[in-house]
Amino acid sequence: GAVVSQHPSWVICKSGTSVKIECRSLDFQAxxxxxxxxxxxxxxxxxxxxxxxxxxxxxxxVEKDKFLINHASLTLSTxxxxxxxxxxxxxxxxxxxxxxxxxxxxxxxxxxxxxT
Amino acid sequence: GQQVxxxxxYQHVQEGEDFTTYCNSSTTLSNIQWYKxxxxxxxxxxxxxxxxxxxxxxxxLTFQFGEAKKNSSLHITATQTTDVGTYFCAGRNAGKSTFGxxxxxxxxx
Numbered sequence: 001g002a003v004v005s006q007h008p009s010w011v012i013c014k015s016g017t018s019v020k021i022e023c024r025s026l027d028f029q030a031x032x033x034x035x036x037x038x039x040x041x042x043x044x045x046x047x048x049x050x051x052x053x054x055x056x057x058x059x060x061x062v063e064k065d066k067f068l069i070n071h072a073s074l075t076l077s078t079x080x081x082x083x084x085x086x087x088x089x090x091x092x093x094x095x096x097x098x099x100x101x102x103x104x105x106x107x108x109x110x111x112x113x114x115x116t
Numbered sequence: 117g118q119q120v121x122x123x124x125x126y127q128h129v130q131e132g133e134d135f136t137t138y139c140n141s142s143t144t145l146s147n148i149q150w151y152k153x154x155x156x157x158x159x160x161x162x163x164x165x166x167x168x169x170x171x172x173x174x175x176x177l178t179f180q181f182g183e184a185k186k187n188s189s190l191h192i193t194a195t196q197t198t199d200v201g202t203y204f205c206a207g208r209n210a211g212k213s214t215f216g217x218x219x220x221x222x223x224x225x
Binding site for chain 1: 149151157158159160161164204206211212213214215216217218220
């Protein structure tokens with residue numbers, strides 16, 4: 001149980017284009033989803049908290065106009081990297097929680113984004 | 117804001133030796149969770165500790181939560197090559213999880 005599907009697993013795009021990453025909870029309802037960025041051999045950096053039906057809460061230093069988050073249903077959140085640049089190349093991971101402070105986080109497999 | 121420090125950053129052991137990683141939070145936590153990330157993979161949930169002073173075991177893994185709910189440790193007894201990976205703690209408070217920097221464990225057969 002508690003499976004989170006993230007798609008695509010990898011994507012290569014040209015500078016200036018936009019990329020959408022999907023995060024789905026397959027067998028539970030995720031009231032809250034989190035988006036992280038992970039650089040090689042580093043920890044997970046929380047980018048934003050996505051709550052179903054409301055605006056995402058972005059962490060300090062994360063541009064909300066560049067990283068658009070939509071959480072329109074209890075099973076789907078999307079992250080769109082707009083006007084991507086090479087410095088946006090990274091590993092993006094989502095996690096979903098069933099709700100409550102004591103609910104564990106279930107992670108997607110991550111998306112390796114390369115911007116050329 | 118909340119900060120979670122994790123040490124050591126790297127640990128290289130001989131197979132059969134023990135391993136311990138420590139987490140310390142700048143604030144009192146609601147709970148702490150531990151995750152393992154294999155090279156090239158995504159973090160996988162291991163366990164959650166909620167109560168002050170709580171100790172939980174999973175086979176060769178022992179997890180502890182401090183009395184003040186600000187620190188935690190993960191101890192692996194008699195490491196095996198399958199234990200390799202990066203172990204992250206995540207301190208949870210006010211609905212937000214803050215991850216430590218992780219401890220990367222390598223095991224020499």
